Amino acid sequence: MNAMxxxxxxxxxxxxxxxxxxxxxxxxLRFGGVKAITDISxxxxxxxxxxxxxxxxxxxxxxxxxxxxxxxxQEGEVWFHGKKRAPMKxxxxxxxxxARTFQNIALFEGMSVLDNIMTGRLTLMKSGLMDxxxxxxxxxxxxxxxxxxxxKIIDFLEIQHIRKTPVGRLPYGLKKRVELARALAAEPxxxxxxxxxxxxxxxxKEDMCRFILxxxxxxxxxxxLIEHDMGVVMDLSDRVVVMxxxxxxxxxxxxxxxxxxxxxxxxxxxxxx
Amino acid sequence: MFYRxxxxxxxxxxxxxxxxxxxxxxxxxxAVLVLGFGILPFVMNxxxxxxxxxxxxxxxxxxxxxxxxTGYCGQVSLGTGGFMAVGAYACYKLMTAFPWMPMPxxxxxxxxxxxxxxxxxxxxxxxxxxxxxxxxxxAAQFFLVWLFNKVPxxxxxxxxxxxxxxxxxxxxxxxxxxxxxxxxxxxxxxVFLFALAWLAxxxxxGTVGRKWMAIRDMDIAAEIIGVNPLxxxxxxxxxxxxxxxxxxxxxxAVYLGAAEVGEAFGIQxxxxxxxxxxxxxxxxIFGSFAGAxxxxxxxxxxKNLLVGGLGWPTDLAAHIELMIVGALIIVFxxxxxxxxxxxxxxxxxxxxxxxxxx
Numbered sequence: 132m133n134a135m136x137x138x139x140x141x142x143x144x145x146x147x148x149x150x151x152x153x154x155x156x157x158x159x160l161r162f163g164g165v166k167a168i169t170d171i172s173x174x175x176x177x178x179x180x181x182x183x184x185x186x187x188x189x190x191x192x193x194x195x196x197x198x199x200x201x202x203x204x205q206e207g208e209v210w211f212h213g214k215k216r217a218p219m220k221x222x223x224x225x226x227x228x229x230a231r232t233f234q235n236i237a238l239f240e241g242m243s244v245l246d247n248i249m250t251g252r253l254t255l256m257k258s259g260l261m262d263x264x265x266x267x268x269x270x271x272x273x274x275x276x277x278x279x280x281x282x283k284i285i286d287f288l289e290i291q292h293i294r295k296t297p298v299g300r301l302p303y304g305l306k307k308r309v310e311l312a313r314a315l316a317a318e319p320x321x322x323x324x325x326x327x328x329x330x331x332x333x334x335x336k337e338d339m340c341r342f343i344l345x346x347x348x349x350x351x352x353x354x355x356l357i358e359h360d361m362g363v364v365m366d367l368s369d370r371v372v373v374m375x376x377x378x379x380x381x382x383x384x385x386x387x388x389x390x391x392x393x394x395x396x397x398x399x400x401x402x403x404x
Numbered sequence: 405m406f407y408r409x410x411x412x413x414x415x416x417x418x419x420x421x422x423x424x425x426x427x428x429x430x431x432x433x434x435a436v437l438v439l440g441f442g443i444l445p446f447v448m449n450x451x452x453x454x455x456x457x458x459x460x461x462x463x464x465x466x467x468x469x470x471x472x473x474t475g476y477c478g479q480v481s482l483g484t485g486g487f488m489a490v491g492a493y494a495c496y497k498l499m500t501a502f503p504w505m506p507m508p509x510x511x512x513x514x515x516x517x518x519x520x521x522x523x524x525x526x527x528x529x530x531x532x533x534x535x536x537x538x539x540x541x542x543a544a545q546f547f548l549v550w551l552f553n554k555v556p557x558x559x560x561x562x563x564x565x566x567x568x569x570x571x572x573x574x575x576x577x578x579x580x581x582x583x584x585x586x587x588x589x590x591x592x593x594x595v596f597l598f599a600l601a602w603l604a605x606x607x608x609x610g611t612v613g614r615k616w617m618a619i620r621d622m623d624i625a626a627e628i629i630g631v632n633p634l635x636x637x638x639x640x641x642x643x644x645x646x647x648x649x650x651x652x653x654x655x656x657a658v659y660l661g662a663a664e665v666g667e668a669f670g671i672q673x674x675x676x677x678x679x680x681x682x683x684x685x686x687x688x689i690f691g692s693f694a695g696a697x698x699x700x701x702x703x704x705x706x707k708n709l710l711v712g713g714l715g716w717p718t719d720l721a722a723h724i725e726l727m728i729v730g731a732l733i734i735v736f737x738x739x740x741x742x743x744x745x746x747x748x749x750x751x752x753x754x755x756x757x758x759x760x761x762x
Contacts, residue, residue, distance in 0.1 A: 199628060225630030237625035239618050241687065250618050254630035256611045260639060263613075266606035271418065274610055278417040317629065 139176060142369050143384075149177030151213070152353050153198070153321060158207035160193055167193040168204070169377045175321065180347055181355045182364045185374035186397060191357045192234065194374070195323050198355070199231050200224035226254045230319035232310045234326045234357075240299040244309050247298055248284060251316030252277045281316055287349075288312050288342060304335040308342070315346060322346070324356040328363060336360065340367060365389065373397070423605055440594055445587040453586035454659075460700045461593040462654045467680040467692035468604050469647025474678070475686035476608055477640035478620030479529050483541035485673035486548035487645050489665050490518045491652025493558050496567040499580075499657070500560055507572045507579050507657070511596065514653040515646040521548075522645020529637050533623075545674055552665040568662040580657045589658050596654065600647060605689050607643065616640050617687070683736055685745025694744035702729055 139149045153175040160168040168190045175181045183191045196202045197209070200221040209216045211227065230251070239247050256277060262270040285291055288308050293301060298309060307327065314322055327343065328336045340363060346352050358364050364371060365385040373381035373388055375397040381388045388394055414420040424430045448457070466484060473479050495514035498505060525544040529537050552558045559567050571581025578584045579592045607613055615636045618626035627633055656663045663669070676699065684695020703725055710721035740747050 201628075220632075221627045222630050222632050225628060231628060233625070237622055237628070239621035239625070241621050242614070242617050246614055246617070250614045250626075250629055250631075253611060253615060253618075258611065260607070260612055260643075263610045264603045264606050266610070270606070270610055274421065275417045278421070282417075313629065 146178065146348075146369075148179050148369065151175070152177045152179075152211070154210040155194075155197070156208040156210065158194070158197060158204045158209070160190075160197060160202055160204045166377050168197070170207075171374070171377075171379045172207075173372050173379065173382055175353060175355055176370075177353055178347070178351055179353055179370065180343070180368045181353075182368035182371045183355065183357050183374065184359075184361075184364055184371055188376075189374040190377040191374055192325060193377075195231065195325055195355070195357060198224075198321075199229060199323060225317065228317070228320035229323065230314040230317040230321075231323035232307075232314050232325060232327060234329060236303075236306045236310055238298045238306055238310055238313070241297065243295050243297055244290065244301070244312075245281070245285075245294050247309055248281050248312045248316045249277065251313040252281065254317060280318075284312050284315050287345070288315075304331055307331070307335075307339070311339075311342065311346075315350075315352075318350075319352060322352050322354045324354065324358075326357055326359065328358060328360055336363065343367060421609070423609070437598075440598075441591075445591050445594075448587040448590050450586045453590050455704055456700065457590050458593055458659050460696055461590070461597045462651050462659055463677065463680060463696040463700055464693050465593075465597050465600055465654070466648050466651035466677050467684060467696045468601060468689060469644045469651060470677050471681045471684075471686065471688070471692045472604060472608070472616070472647065473640050473644035474681055475688065475691070476613060476620060477616040477637065477644075479526070479637060479640060480534065480538040481541040481644070482538050482671070482674045482678065483525060483544035483548070484648055484677045485669040485671060486545040487518050487522055487648040488652030488655060488673060489548055489552055489669035490521045490645075491515060491649030492656035492663060492669065493552055493567065493665075494518065494649065495653035495657050496560075496569065497558070499570060499572060503570070507574050507592075510572075511650055511653045511657070515650040518649020518652065519642040519646040522641045522648070523638050526638050526641030526645075529641065530634055542671075545671055549665050549669065564664075566662050566664045567656065569657040569660075572657075580661070582661065584658070592658055593654055596650060600650065601689060601693075604647070608689065612639065620687075679733060683733060683743055685743030688743070688745035690748065691743050691745030694748065698744065699729075702732070 139147065141147055151174045154172075155174070156172050158168055158171045159166065171194070183194060185191050193202060197204050200219055200223065203218045211229075216227075239250065242250075256273055258270045258273050262268070285294060288311065290305065290308055290312065293305060293309075298306065301309065311324075311327065314324075324343070328339050331339065343354060343356070344367065347354055356364075356368070358367075368385060370383060371381070371385055371388045372379060373391070373394050375393075380393040380397055381391045383391075414425070419425075424433055444457070466488065470481060470484055473481050491514045494517040495510050498510045498513055499507075502510075525541060528540040532540060553565065556565075559565055562568070569580045571578050571583065573579065574588075574592070577588050579588050608616070615626070615631050616639075618629070618631050619633060619636050619640075623633060626636075652669065656668065660668060680695035680699050681692065682695070683698055684693070685691025706725045706728055707721060710716045710724060711718055716724075736743075
């Protein structure tokens, strides 16, 4: 296997990975005098499950925030679909086909599960204020079309029974799943998951793993995830970026990363003798 | 026992997303329409129109407007009175400048003018939130009232500083001016309320409404899923001000007939409509109706009870009335912070199982 081949590569389980979808080139992000990310470069291939791992405070979430447009890096370039991306607002990034979930759930608590997932399709819905006000005709037709797509995702994630429940009333594990559903509803090219399994029990983690693999398999969505559970990361991902103190200390397939001495040092500490 | 969805199967997404999914609710809705448009206009008299129905209809329009901004989009506004004044003065200027223009057009244009002013004063909402935005809209309230007092052009240089609605007819019947029949006032406002409530329901059920609610519930997450905060907040200000402007135009032209800006559209009006929205229920069209009805009817009811029923002196009754209304508002907010609309939802939940709760 050669991960550097520009046309892509084939994974151990026989999935074909395409060319480069997103490339980060020499990203540096500073908050005042604090360097959160120092000169990091890596790429994300089409169809790949890419993990970013590292100890607390390594800059993983900052990296995800750079990709989704929350932070604008002081140095470096973000390339998406072979084009350099100008600094843009988060909603413009979303319109380009990048969806994400949050570490602390960011759902709309006052709305039902169905409405929450429908908001995921806002970038795909075109009818304007006047159409909406009249409702009959274009707006209603569009609503129905998108409702069908959303119902498919609801089936896929097995949340039919809570469709009309306000999100505020749901338990934590289901909220995580609804958040994934909302991100999927946007039909993203790149899906960013910030600790999708944080705070879950073993069973919920297994469910979530299954969903992530299924999403990748059925929709061909490229996924980038941050996760602390090493077992999960090593099982799920095709390639792993390891960060520590804002620097990249490892990059490659799980097996390679696992045996990298720098990575072992960062996670387990180093003996000074 | 009639109120349940059992046996009422939905076979399409259109059916599933209708406004009144339960048959009994639909029937009740049609019954209210028949009552409102088929019966009430024929039995309307001056007392009922001026004391109850016309103010209720106009305040309901204003409450829906504020509810769109505050209840759906989460932007607190204390400028409602000022925006109503914009609607009223725009309507007055249009009525006097173009005497041939039909009255509904005047009212709609007044709404559009207010929408523009609302967008202008909504611009700070992009930078500030919550209480700070409330203070910024308070500035709009005081500025607008001051403007309409100080610039004589707005009241056509009249000696009293008041604006007075000239008589305008629609299909041969006066709808403004002193000789307007009670039923015409009522019907004119009722048609506006019905159309505007219908539009508001449509706006809040689809894409636009979801954008507003997304901004209300979590603006950062809204932005990350592709909601442009600038256009979304400003569209809420525009639509909300459109409604409030129409309410202001009707309040001046149809209900009052003559108005002085500080008295008719002062800060009290802003608070009154905010109370209607809070008591009725934030983020609910029905709540806007309920809140307006509550705050219009309660004083009338208390006055009839205390003066008419118990024979108390009028001044004493007026003061007791203020105390009772105030106390009721507080009691209400403690017992049901989500307003009358929530109370109504709970009642409907219970009704579905009644009379066999097991």
